[in-house]
């Protein structure tokens with residue numbers, strides 16, 4: 452568990468459902484909860500908020516666990532301003548009806564202008580005060596986007612998290628240091644480089660040394676940095692593999708084994724550098 456600045460605890464390992472097809476999302480989430488995942492990360496643009504919530508509700512209705520044991524996140528697709536954000540969060544709450552509240556709502560990216568980013572954040576602050584969303588945060592924010600919030604005279608809550616792409620070849624120490632100093636926790640997305648570098652020969656060496664899979668090494672590496680880690684798999688077998696990162700550790704020297712070379716797997720998608 453990681454403690455957020457909102458006072459709530461968040462499970463350090465979460466299941467992400469980006470690219471989980473709508474028709475599969477309920478089953479994928481339900482299976483993950485049966486394996487032991489207690490943290491689900493969806494978004495308006497993933498088009499599976501409703502189905503993901505249905506998977507969680509099925510698990511609760513079958514008596515397998517309680518709502519309060521699971522942390523459920525969604526993201527506002529584009530921060531288009533106050534009224535827009537109030538409206539689309541309402542839509543997310545409607546789609547996930549039965550969950551009673553959302554644990555965390557993020558601004559998905561800073562890709563708009565300053566005025567709209569600030570107005571969108573004000574909307575999230577007000578929605579948090581109404582109690583339907585417990586924590587609020589951002590995603591893909593560079594330090595200059597966080598500074599904008601710090602300098603805004605209406606700031607009531609700093610983001611609880613900043614969700615950004617991180618892997619051993621993309622450490623982003625400038626952002627993680629800056630955010631952690633402010634009490635903003637780091638959520639690492641695409642920890643498996645979306646699969647692109649799972650066959651990396653250096654990674655294979657470490658995997659062999661620990662008798663673990665490359666995916667397990669990448670997830671463990673990120674957890675040991677102190678990150679909250681979001682990993683996606685449709686398959687029960689790979690969900691289980693990715694969850695088996697609890698009772699072993701990488702040595703300090705192996706944590707530093709990989710070269711930081713700014714490897715962004717979302718090729719054309721690195722909004723933390725956005726200057727607009």
Ligand SMILES: NC(=O)c1ccc[n+]([C@@H]2O[C@H](COP(=O)([O-])OP(=O)(O)OC[C@H]3O[C@@H](n4cnc5c(N)ncnc54)[C@H](OP(=O)(O)O)[C@@H]3O)[C@@H](O)[C@H]2O)c1
Nearest residue numbers: 467468469640641642643644645646666681682683684685
């Ligand atoms: N905020 C943002 O802008 C943003 C951007 C990207 C991602 N995210 C979040 O982060 C989550 C994870 O990132 P991601 O989905 O981009 O990528 P990822 O978790 O790094 O990688 C997922 C890919 O790896 C495969 N995979 C999963 N486990 C595996 C294993 N053990 N061995 C081999 N292959 C494996 C998956 O295929 P199968 O499904 O077939 O197993 C899928 O193709 C997302 O679902 C989303 O919640 C957020």
Ligand SMILES: *[C@@H]1O[C@H](CO)[C@@H](O)[C@H](O)[C@H]1NC(C)=O
Nearest residue numbers: 540541542543544545548583
């Ligand atoms: C969403 O907005 C409608 C119309 O204002 C309202 O009736 C409904 O209660 C809202 N839903 C939630 C979950 O707040």
